[in-house]
Amino acid sequence: MSYFRPxxxxxxxxxxxxxxxxxxxxxxRPWLWKNPxxxxxxxxxxxxxxxxxxxxxKKYLEVKYxxxxxxxxxxxxxxxxxxxxxxxxxxxxxxxxxxFTCNAVPNPVLWAGxxxxxxxxxxxxxxxxxxxxxxxxxxxxxxxxxxxxxxxPANMDEIRSICGVNNLILIEDCAHSLGAEYNGIxxxxxxxxxxxxxxxxxxxxxxxxxxxxxxxxxVAESLQQAQAEFEMPSSFWIFQQLxxxxxxxxxxxxxxxxxxxxxxxxxxxxxxHILSKAVSWQEKRGxxxxxxxxxxxxxxxxxxxxxxNKLEKFNAHRQxxxxxxxxxxxxxxxxxxxxxxxxxxxxxxxTANHPKAQEIIYEAxxxxxxxxGDWYTTPIAPFDTKIExxxxxxxxxxxxxxxxKETLNLxxxxxxxxxxxxxxxxFLKRLDI
Numbered sequence: 001m002s003y004f005r006p007x008x009x010x011x012x013x014x015x016x017x018x019x020x021x022x023x024x025x026x027x028x029r030p031w032l033w034k035n036p037x038x039x040x041x042x043x044x045x046x047x048x049x050x051x052x053x054x055x056x057x058k059k060y061l062e063v064k065y066x067x068x069x070x071x072x073x074x075x076x077x078x079x080x081x082x083x084x085x086x087x088x089x090x091x092x093x094x095x096x097x098x099x100f101t102c103n104a105v106p107n108p109v110l111w112a113g114x115x116x117x118x119x120x121x122x123x124x125x126x127x128x129x130x131x132x133x134x135x136x137x138x139x140x141x142x143x144x145x146x147x148x149x150x151x152x153p154a155n156m157d158e159i160r161s162i163c164g165v166n167n168l169i170l171i172e173d174c175a176h177s178l179g180a181e182y183n184g185i186x187x188x189x190x191x192x193x194x195x196x197x198x199x200x201x202x203x204x205x206x207x208x209x210x211x212x213x214x215x216x217x218x219v220a221e222s223l224q225q226a227q228a229e230f231e232m233p234s235s236f237w238i239f240q241q242l243x244x245x246x247x248x249x250x251x252x253x254x255x256x257x258x259x260x261x262x263x264x265x266x267x268x269x270x271x272x273h274i275l276s277k278a279v280s281w282q283e284k285r286g287x288x289x290x291x292x293x294x295x296x297x298x299x300x301x302x303x304x305x306x307x308x309n310k311l312e313k314f315n316a317h318r319q320x321x322x323x324x325x326x327x328x329x330x331x332x333x334x335x336x337x338x339x340x341x342x343x344x345x346x347x348x349x350x351t352a353n354h355p356k357a358q359e360i361i362y363e364a365x366x367x368x369x370x371x372x373g374d375w376y377t378t379p380i381a382p383f384d385t386k387i388e389x390x391x392x393x394x395x396x397x398x399x400x401x402x403x404x405k406e407t408l409n410l411x412x413x414x415x416x417x418x419x420x421x422x423x424x425x426x427f428l429k430r431l432d433i
Contacts, residue, residue: 004258006365007420009349009373010201011253011266013413014307014314015245022306026299027242033299034232049301054211056308057196061188063213065220067227068301072175072197072210074230074293077108079171079193079212080143082222087169089114089142096136096168097145098128099379099392099400103283104197105145105173106380106390111288116390117141118379120397124338126351126407127154129399133162143169148177148187150375150409151203151318151348152337156182156190171195175210178203179315181344193219198300200244200278203314203348204307206300207241208276226293233294240276241300247275257369279382286389310414315346318412321421322347325410328425349373349409357408360431368427373409 026032050068057066069075083089091113097105099118106116120132126149133144144163146154163170172187172194174180180187188194193216196202198209214220247269256262269275280289296304307314322337322345329336335353337345354360358377364370379400380387387393394401410424 004255004262004369005253006256006369006371007411007416007423008253008256008371009409009411009413010371012200012205012207012245012248013411013415014205015249016310016414019303019306020245020249022303023242023245026302027239027246030235030239032302033235033238034297049298049305050296053296053301053305053308056305057211057213060308060311061186061213063189064215064217065223066211066213067220067223068209068211068296068304069227069230070210070233070294070296070300071104071208071292072173072195072199072202073104073108075195075197075210075212076105076145076171076173077111077293078223078226078230079195079214079219080108080112080114081226082193082219083143083169084112085222086216086218087142092140093142094138094140095143095145096133096141097173098147098149099397100126100149100376100403101147101379102376102381103279103286103385103390104175105147106392107283107286107288110286110390114143115140116392118392118396118400120399121149121403123353123399123403125152125154125340126150126403127152128159130155130158130162132397133159137162137166137168141166141168143171145171145173146191147173147175148180150337150351151177151180151346152340153177153180153182153187153343153345160190175199175202176348177346179311179344180346183342188213189215192216193223198304198307203346204304204311206303206307207244209296209300209304211296227295230293230295232297233291237276237291238297238299240274242303244275284382284385286386286391314414317414317416318347321412321416321418322350324418324421325350325352325425328422329428332429334428347412349375350412351375351407351409353403353406354408355406356431357406360428361408363431364424364427368423370424370427372424373411375409376404376407378404
Protein backbone atom coordinates (compact mmCIF):
# COMPACT_ATOMS: atom_id res chain seq x y z
CA MET A 1 0.00 0.00 0.00
CA SER A 2 2.95 2.38 0.50
CA TYR A 3 3.13 2.87 -3.28
CA PHE A 4 -0.20 4.68 -3.14
CA ARG A 5 0.65 6.78 -0.09
CA PRO A 6 1.72 10.24 -1.28
CA UNK A 7 4.56 12.37 -0.04
CA UNK A 8 2.29 14.93 1.56
CA UNK A 9 2.66 18.39 3.05
CA UNK A 10 -0.71 18.45 4.81
CA UNK A 11 -3.24 15.78 5.91
CA UNK A 12 -2.13 15.73 9.59
CA UNK A 13 1.57 15.50 8.72
CA UNK A 14 2.91 15.49 12.31
CA UNK A 15 1.16 12.30 13.42
CA UNK A 16 3.44 9.58 14.79
CA UNK A 17 2.66 6.23 16.42
CA UNK A 18 2.35 7.66 19.93
CA UNK A 19 -0.14 10.26 18.68
CA UNK A 20 -2.23 7.50 17.08
CA UNK A 21 -2.17 5.46 20.28
CA UNK A 22 -3.39 8.48 22.24
CA UNK A 23 -6.21 9.16 19.77
CA UNK A 24 -7.28 5.51 19.84
CA UNK A 25 -7.12 5.48 23.62
CA UNK A 26 -9.20 8.62 23.91
CA UNK A 27 -11.83 7.82 21.30
CA UNK A 28 -13.05 4.84 23.37
CA ARG A 29 -13.06 6.87 26.61
CA PRO A 30 -15.58 9.67 26.04
CA TRP A 31 -15.71 10.44 29.76
CA LEU A 32 -12.23 11.95 29.33
CA TRP A 33 -13.15 14.26 26.47
CA LYS A 34 -14.31 17.32 28.39
CA ASN A 35 -14.23 17.44 32.20
CA PRO A 36 -13.36 14.05 33.64
CA UNK A 37 -14.50 13.55 37.25
CA UNK A 38 -11.29 12.02 38.60
CA UNK A 39 -8.80 14.43 40.09
CA UNK A 40 -6.36 11.67 40.99
CA UNK A 41 -5.80 10.36 37.49
CA UNK A 42 -2.72 11.19 35.49
CA UNK A 43 -2.41 14.41 33.52
CA UNK A 44 -2.94 12.53 30.25
CA UNK A 45 -6.03 10.66 31.42
CA UNK A 46 -7.59 12.68 34.20
CA UNK A 47 -8.49 16.10 32.85
CA UNK A 48 -5.38 18.00 33.85
CA UNK A 49 -4.07 18.29 30.30
CA UNK A 50 -5.69 21.69 29.74
CA UNK A 51 -3.98 23.42 32.65
CA UNK A 52 -0.73 21.54 32.04
CA UNK A 53 -0.65 22.64 28.40
CA UNK A 54 -1.27 26.25 29.42
CA UNK A 55 1.45 26.06 32.09
CA UNK A 56 3.95 24.60 29.63
CA UNK A 57 3.26 27.43 27.18
CA LYS A 58 3.79 30.05 29.87
CA LYS A 59 7.15 28.55 30.79
CA TYR A 60 8.26 28.06 27.21
CA LEU A 61 7.37 31.58 26.03
CA GLU A 62 8.19 33.21 29.38
CA VAL A 63 4.82 34.95 29.57
CA LYS A 64 2.50 35.42 32.53
CA TYR A 65 -0.75 34.09 31.08
CA UNK A 66 -1.92 31.47 28.58
CA UNK A 67 -5.50 30.40 27.81
CA UNK A 68 -6.40 27.53 25.49
CA UNK A 69 -9.24 27.51 22.95
CA UNK A 70 -10.46 25.08 20.30
CA UNK A 71 -8.66 26.87 17.45
CA UNK A 72 -6.32 29.70 16.59
CA UNK A 73 -9.26 31.78 15.35
CA UNK A 74 -11.16 31.24 18.61
CA UNK A 75 -8.02 32.39 20.42
CA UNK A 76 -7.77 35.49 18.22
CA UNK A 77 -11.47 36.23 18.65
CA UNK A 78 -11.05 35.97 22.43
CA UNK A 79 -8.17 38.47 22.29
CA UNK A 80 -10.28 40.93 20.29
CA UNK A 81 -13.14 40.46 22.75
CA UNK A 82 -10.77 41.12 25.64
CA UNK A 83 -9.36 44.23 23.96
CA UNK A 84 -12.87 45.52 23.35
CA UNK A 85 -13.42 45.41 27.11
CA UNK A 86 -9.99 46.60 28.21
CA UNK A 87 -9.08 49.08 25.44
CA UNK A 88 -12.56 50.10 24.35
CA UNK A 89 -12.47 48.78 20.79
CA UNK A 90 -15.71 49.84 19.16
CA UNK A 91 -17.70 48.50 16.26
CA UNK A 92 -16.18 49.55 12.97
CA UNK A 93 -12.71 50.04 14.39
CA UNK A 94 -9.98 49.09 11.94
CA UNK A 95 -7.71 46.08 12.39
CA UNK A 96 -4.72 46.19 10.04
CA UNK A 97 -3.51 42.77 8.91
CA UNK A 98 -1.56 41.52 5.97
CA UNK A 99 -2.82 39.97 2.78
CA PHE A 100 -1.27 36.65 1.70
CA THR A 101 -3.02 34.94 4.59
CA CYS A 102 -5.89 32.58 5.42
CA ASN A 103 -9.46 33.72 5.98
CA ALA A 104 -9.03 32.42 9.55
CA VAL A 105 -7.34 35.76 10.33
CA PRO A 106 -9.82 38.37 9.00
CA ASN A 107 -12.87 36.32 10.01
CA PRO A 108 -12.54 36.84 13.80
CA VAL A 109 -12.16 40.56 13.04
CA LEU A 110 -15.51 40.50 11.24
CA TRP A 111 -17.11 38.37 13.98
CA ALA A 112 -16.01 40.97 16.53
CA GLY A 113 -17.75 43.75 14.58
CA UNK A 114 -14.46 45.29 13.49
CA UNK A 115 -13.15 46.11 10.01
CA UNK A 116 -10.17 44.31 8.45
CA UNK A 117 -7.81 46.56 6.50
CA UNK A 118 -5.34 44.70 4.31
CA UNK A 119 -1.66 45.61 4.19
CA UNK A 120 0.64 44.34 1.46
CA UNK A 121 3.54 42.04 2.26
CA UNK A 122 7.23 41.97 1.41
CA UNK A 123 8.46 39.58 -1.24
CA UNK A 124 11.63 38.71 0.70
CA UNK A 125 9.97 37.39 3.88
CA UNK A 126 6.23 37.18 3.03
CA UNK A 127 5.49 39.35 6.07
CA UNK A 128 3.85 42.73 6.53
CA UNK A 129 5.36 45.64 4.59
CA UNK A 130 6.05 48.51 6.99
CA UNK A 131 5.75 51.25 4.37
CA UNK A 132 2.35 50.00 3.20
CA UNK A 133 1.28 49.71 6.83
CA UNK A 134 2.09 53.38 7.39
CA UNK A 135 0.10 54.39 4.31
CA UNK A 136 -3.05 52.59 5.48
CA UNK A 137 -3.27 53.90 9.02
CA UNK A 138 -6.30 56.17 9.57
CA UNK A 139 -8.04 57.78 12.51
CA UNK A 140 -10.15 54.60 12.80
CA UNK A 141 -7.12 52.28 13.07
CA UNK A 142 -6.83 50.55 16.44
CA UNK A 143 -5.02 47.22 16.05
CA UNK A 144 -2.19 45.75 13.98
CA UNK A 145 -1.93 41.98 13.57
CA UNK A 146 1.56 40.91 12.52
CA UNK A 147 1.82 37.45 10.94
CA UNK A 148 5.04 35.44 11.11
CA UNK A 149 4.46 33.77 7.76
CA UNK A 150 5.60 30.16 7.20
CA UNK A 151 7.62 30.29 10.45
CA UNK A 152 9.82 33.32 9.67
CA PRO A 153 9.38 36.21 12.13
CA ALA A 154 8.42 39.61 10.83
CA ASN A 155 10.59 42.68 11.44
CA MET A 156 9.19 43.33 14.92
CA ASP A 157 11.31 46.38 15.79
CA GLU A 158 10.05 48.26 12.75
CA ILE A 159 6.40 47.31 13.24
CA ARG A 160 6.49 47.93 17.00
CA SER A 161 7.90 51.40 16.34
CA ILE A 162 5.06 52.22 13.91
CA CYS A 163 2.49 50.99 16.43
CA GLY A 164 4.05 53.08 19.19
CA VAL A 165 4.06 56.30 17.15
CA ASN A 166 0.43 55.78 16.10
CA ASN A 167 -0.90 54.44 19.43
CA LEU A 168 -1.91 51.11 17.89
CA ILE A 169 -2.29 47.81 19.74
CA LEU A 170 0.00 45.08 18.42
CA ILE A 171 -1.08 41.42 18.23
CA GLU A 172 1.10 38.58 16.93
CA ASP A 173 -0.30 35.83 14.74
CA CYS A 174 1.99 32.92 15.60
CA ALA A 175 -0.06 30.19 13.91
CA HIS A 176 2.95 29.25 11.74
CA SER A 177 5.78 30.02 14.10
CA LEU A 178 5.88 28.18 17.43
CA GLY A 179 9.54 28.17 18.42
CA ALA A 180 10.65 30.95 16.05
CA GLU A 181 12.69 33.82 17.50
CA TYR A 182 13.28 37.49 16.81
CA ASN A 183 16.47 38.92 18.30
CA GLY A 184 16.77 35.82 20.48
CA ILE A 185 13.27 36.17 21.96
CA UNK A 186 10.52 33.75 20.99
CA UNK A 187 7.67 35.11 18.92
CA UNK A 188 4.48 35.55 20.88
CA UNK A 189 6.12 37.68 23.55
CA UNK A 190 6.78 40.84 21.52
CA UNK A 191 3.25 42.28 21.71
CA UNK A 192 0.18 43.04 23.80
CA UNK A 193 -1.18 39.56 23.10
CA UNK A 194 -0.59 36.74 20.64
CA UNK A 195 -2.20 33.55 19.47
CA UNK A 196 -1.02 30.14 18.28
CA UNK A 197 -2.73 27.39 16.31
CA UNK A 198 -2.61 23.60 16.72
CA UNK A 199 -4.48 22.96 13.50
CA UNK A 200 -3.82 19.79 11.55
CA UNK A 201 -0.88 21.15 9.55
CA UNK A 202 0.80 23.51 12.01
CA UNK A 203 4.07 23.14 13.98
CA UNK A 204 2.26 20.99 16.54
CA UNK A 205 -1.21 19.59 15.95
CA UNK A 206 -4.28 18.39 17.80
CA UNK A 207 -6.34 18.60 14.57
CA UNK A 208 -8.01 21.71 16.02
CA UNK A 209 -6.76 23.82 18.90
CA UNK A 210 -5.10 27.07 19.84
CA UNK A 211 -3.87 29.25 22.65
CA UNK A 212 -3.82 32.96 23.49
CA UNK A 213 -1.00 34.45 25.57
CA UNK A 214 -0.40 37.84 27.18
CA UNK A 215 1.56 39.62 29.91
CA UNK A 216 -1.23 42.14 30.49
CA UNK A 217 -3.19 41.51 33.71
CA UNK A 218 -6.42 43.10 32.51
CA VAL A 219 -6.36 41.38 29.13
CA ALA A 220 -5.70 38.08 30.94
CA GLU A 221 -8.72 38.57 33.18
CA SER A 222 -10.94 39.13 30.14
CA LEU A 223 -9.43 36.13 28.33
CA GLN A 224 -10.19 33.93 31.31
CA GLN A 225 -13.80 35.14 31.30
CA ALA A 226 -14.05 34.48 27.55
CA GLN A 227 -12.72 30.96 27.97
CA ALA A 228 -15.45 30.22 30.53
CA GLU A 229 -18.19 31.87 28.44
CA PHE A 230 -17.26 30.01 25.26
CA GLU A 231 -17.69 26.62 26.98
CA MET A 232 -16.68 23.29 25.47
CA PRO A 233 -17.50 22.12 21.92
CA SER A 234 -19.98 19.28 21.49
CA SER A 235 -18.98 15.66 22.08
CA PHE A 236 -19.63 14.88 18.43
CA TRP A 237 -17.23 17.64 17.34
CA ILE A 238 -14.55 16.24 19.66
CA PHE A 239 -15.18 12.76 18.23
CA GLN A 240 -14.61 14.10 14.70
CA GLN A 241 -11.21 15.48 15.67
CA LEU A 242 -10.07 12.31 17.44
CA UNK A 243 -11.15 10.24 14.46
CA UNK A 244 -9.20 12.40 11.99
CA UNK A 245 -5.64 11.07 12.55
CA UNK A 246 -6.95 7.51 12.85
CA UNK A 247 -8.74 7.48 9.50
CA UNK A 248 -5.95 9.42 7.80
CA UNK A 249 -3.28 6.99 8.92
CA UNK A 250 -5.06 3.68 8.53
CA UNK A 251 -7.36 4.26 5.53
CA UNK A 252 -7.07 7.54 3.63
CA UNK A 253 -3.32 7.94 3.10
CA UNK A 254 -2.53 4.26 2.32
CA UNK A 255 -4.97 4.27 -0.62
CA UNK A 256 -4.88 7.98 -1.44
CA UNK A 257 -3.59 7.50 -4.98
CA UNK A 258 -5.18 4.11 -5.70
CA UNK A 259 -7.84 5.20 -8.19
CA UNK A 260 -8.13 8.29 -5.96
CA UNK A 261 -9.97 6.12 -3.41
CA UNK A 262 -8.29 7.72 -0.41
CA UNK A 263 -9.09 11.21 -1.64
CA UNK A 264 -12.69 10.19 -2.39
CA UNK A 265 -13.01 8.65 1.08
CA UNK A 266 -11.73 11.88 2.65
CA UNK A 267 -14.16 14.05 0.68
CA UNK A 268 -17.11 11.77 1.48
CA UNK A 269 -16.13 11.63 5.17
CA UNK A 270 -16.23 15.41 5.28
CA UNK A 271 -19.40 15.58 3.21
CA UNK A 272 -21.23 13.28 5.65
CA HIS A 273 -19.65 15.06 8.65
CA ILE A 274 -17.71 12.03 9.81
CA LEU A 275 -14.64 14.24 9.71
CA SER A 276 -14.47 18.01 9.99
CA LYS A 277 -13.10 20.34 7.33
CA ALA A 278 -10.13 22.60 8.00
CA VAL A 279 -12.18 25.58 6.77
CA SER A 280 -15.98 25.57 6.67
CA TRP A 281 -18.12 26.99 3.87
CA GLN A 282 -19.37 29.67 6.28
CA GLU A 283 -15.85 30.94 6.87
CA LYS A 284 -15.31 31.30 3.14
CA ARG A 285 -18.09 33.91 3.25
CA GLY A 286 -17.06 35.71 6.43
CA UNK A 287 -19.66 33.90 8.55
CA UNK A 288 -19.06 32.08 11.84
CA UNK A 289 -19.78 28.34 12.23
CA UNK A 290 -21.37 27.35 15.54
CA UNK A 291 -18.29 25.45 16.79
CA UNK A 292 -16.31 28.71 17.04
CA UNK A 293 -15.47 30.17 19.44
CA UNK A 294 -15.10 27.41 22.05
CA UNK A 295 -12.67 26.39 24.77
CA UNK A 296 -10.18 23.57 24.21
CA UNK A 297 -11.54 20.21 25.40
CA UNK A 298 -9.39 17.93 27.52
CA UNK A 299 -9.06 15.27 24.79
CA UNK A 300 -7.48 17.69 22.31
CA UNK A 301 -5.31 19.19 25.05
CA UNK A 302 -3.91 15.67 25.59
CA UNK A 303 -2.99 15.44 21.89
CA UNK A 304 -1.53 18.97 21.83
CA UNK A 305 0.50 18.37 24.98
CA UNK A 306 1.98 15.18 23.54
CA UNK A 307 3.00 17.10 20.42
CA UNK A 308 4.32 20.03 22.46
CA ASN A 309 6.65 17.63 24.29
CA LYS A 310 8.15 16.79 20.87
CA LEU A 311 8.50 20.41 19.73
CA GLU A 312 12.28 20.58 19.83
CA LYS A 313 12.57 17.32 17.89
CA PHE A 314 10.05 18.57 15.33
CA ASN A 315 11.79 21.89 14.78
CA ALA A 316 15.27 20.34 14.63
CA HIS A 317 14.01 18.00 11.91
CA ARG A 318 12.45 20.90 10.01
CA GLN A 319 15.77 22.75 10.10
CA UNK A 320 17.63 19.67 8.85
CA UNK A 321 15.28 19.23 5.89
CA UNK A 322 15.36 22.98 5.17
CA UNK A 323 19.17 22.89 5.10
CA UNK A 324 18.99 20.08 2.55
CA UNK A 325 16.64 22.10 0.32
CA UNK A 326 18.90 25.15 0.60
CA UNK A 327 21.94 23.17 -0.48
CA UNK A 328 20.33 21.21 -3.29
CA UNK A 329 18.30 24.06 -4.83
CA UNK A 330 20.82 26.89 -4.49
CA UNK A 331 21.86 26.84 -8.16
CA UNK A 332 18.38 26.61 -9.63
CA UNK A 333 15.85 29.21 -10.75
CA UNK A 334 13.84 28.74 -7.57
CA UNK A 335 13.98 31.78 -5.30
CA UNK A 336 14.68 30.38 -1.87
CA UNK A 337 13.76 31.80 1.57
CA UNK A 338 15.93 34.71 2.59
CA UNK A 339 18.04 34.36 5.73
CA UNK A 340 18.06 37.13 8.35
CA UNK A 341 20.69 37.32 11.11
CA UNK A 342 18.20 38.60 13.71
CA UNK A 343 15.52 35.96 13.04
CA UNK A 344 15.23 32.24 13.68
CA UNK A 345 12.97 30.54 11.12
CA UNK A 346 11.26 27.31 12.20
CA UNK A 347 10.32 26.41 8.61
CA UNK A 348 6.75 25.25 9.05
CA UNK A 349 7.11 24.90 5.29
CA UNK A 350 10.08 25.60 3.06
CA THR A 351 8.77 28.26 0.74
CA ALA A 352 10.17 28.79 -2.75
CA ASN A 353 9.13 31.00 -5.63
CA HIS A 354 9.06 30.09 -9.29
CA PRO A 355 7.19 31.63 -12.26
CA LYS A 356 5.62 28.23 -12.97
CA ALA A 357 4.73 27.41 -9.36
CA GLN A 358 1.15 26.34 -10.06
CA GLU A 359 2.20 24.08 -12.95
CA ILE A 360 4.86 22.49 -10.76
CA ILE A 361 2.37 21.76 -7.96
CA TYR A 362 0.00 20.17 -10.48
CA GLU A 363 2.71 18.08 -12.13
CA ALA A 364 4.08 16.90 -8.79
CA UNK A 365 0.76 15.37 -7.83
CA UNK A 366 -0.26 13.91 -11.16
CA UNK A 367 3.14 12.54 -12.18
CA UNK A 368 4.99 11.86 -8.95
CA UNK A 369 2.40 11.29 -6.20
CA UNK A 370 3.87 14.27 -4.35
CA UNK A 371 1.49 16.73 -2.70
CA UNK A 372 3.35 20.04 -2.55
CA GLY A 373 1.86 22.98 -0.70
CA ASP A 374 0.00 25.85 -2.31
CA TRP A 375 -0.15 28.36 0.56
CA TYR A 376 -1.41 30.75 -0.81
CA THR A 377 -2.90 30.76 -4.32
CA THR A 378 -5.01 33.86 -3.61
CA PRO A 379 -4.34 36.87 -1.35
CA ILE A 380 -6.96 35.50 1.08
CA ALA A 381 -6.96 31.69 1.12
CA PRO A 382 -8.37 29.16 0.48
CA PHE A 383 -8.85 29.80 -3.22
CA ASP A 384 -12.67 29.58 -3.08
CA THR A 385 -13.01 32.23 -0.37
CA LYS A 386 -15.38 35.00 -1.42
CA ILE A 387 -12.71 37.63 -0.88
CA GLU A 388 -15.08 40.55 -1.41
CA UNK A 389 -17.16 39.29 1.53
CA UNK A 390 -13.99 39.25 3.65
CA UNK A 391 -13.40 42.89 2.73
CA UNK A 392 -10.69 42.40 0.12
CA UNK A 393 -10.70 43.86 -3.38
CA UNK A 394 -8.26 42.88 -6.10
CA UNK A 395 -5.51 45.46 -6.46
CA UNK A 396 -5.33 46.27 -2.74
CA UNK A 397 -2.08 44.38 -2.23
CA UNK A 398 -0.26 43.80 -5.55
CA UNK A 399 2.81 42.06 -4.10
CA UNK A 400 0.64 39.57 -2.20
CA UNK A 401 -1.35 38.92 -5.36
CA UNK A 402 1.81 38.29 -7.37
CA UNK A 403 3.30 36.01 -4.72
CA UNK A 404 0.10 33.96 -4.69
CA LYS A 405 0.84 32.97 -8.30
CA GLU A 406 4.53 32.21 -7.79
CA THR A 407 4.79 30.51 -4.42
CA LEU A 408 4.97 26.83 -3.55
CA ASN A 409 5.82 25.10 -0.27
CA LEU A 410 7.99 22.05 0.30
CA UNK A 411 7.28 19.74 3.26
CA UNK A 412 9.59 19.76 6.29
CA UNK A 413 7.49 17.86 8.86
CA UNK A 414 8.67 14.94 10.98
CA UNK A 415 7.42 12.32 8.53
CA UNK A 416 9.51 13.66 5.64
CA UNK A 417 12.67 11.58 5.33
CA UNK A 418 15.89 12.51 3.56
CA UNK A 419 14.84 10.10 0.83
CA UNK A 420 11.52 11.94 0.42
CA UNK A 421 13.29 15.29 0.27
CA UNK A 422 15.68 13.90 -2.35
CA UNK A 423 12.76 12.75 -4.49
CA UNK A 424 11.20 16.19 -4.27
CA UNK A 425 14.45 17.94 -5.16
CA UNK A 426 15.10 15.65 -8.14
CA PHE A 427 11.61 16.34 -9.44
CA LEU A 428 11.98 20.10 -9.01
CA LYS A 429 15.32 20.16 -10.80
CA ARG A 430 13.80 18.37 -13.79
CA LEU A 431 11.10 21.05 -14.03
CA ASP A 432 13.38 24.02 -13.41
CA ILE A 433 13.35 25.26 -16.98
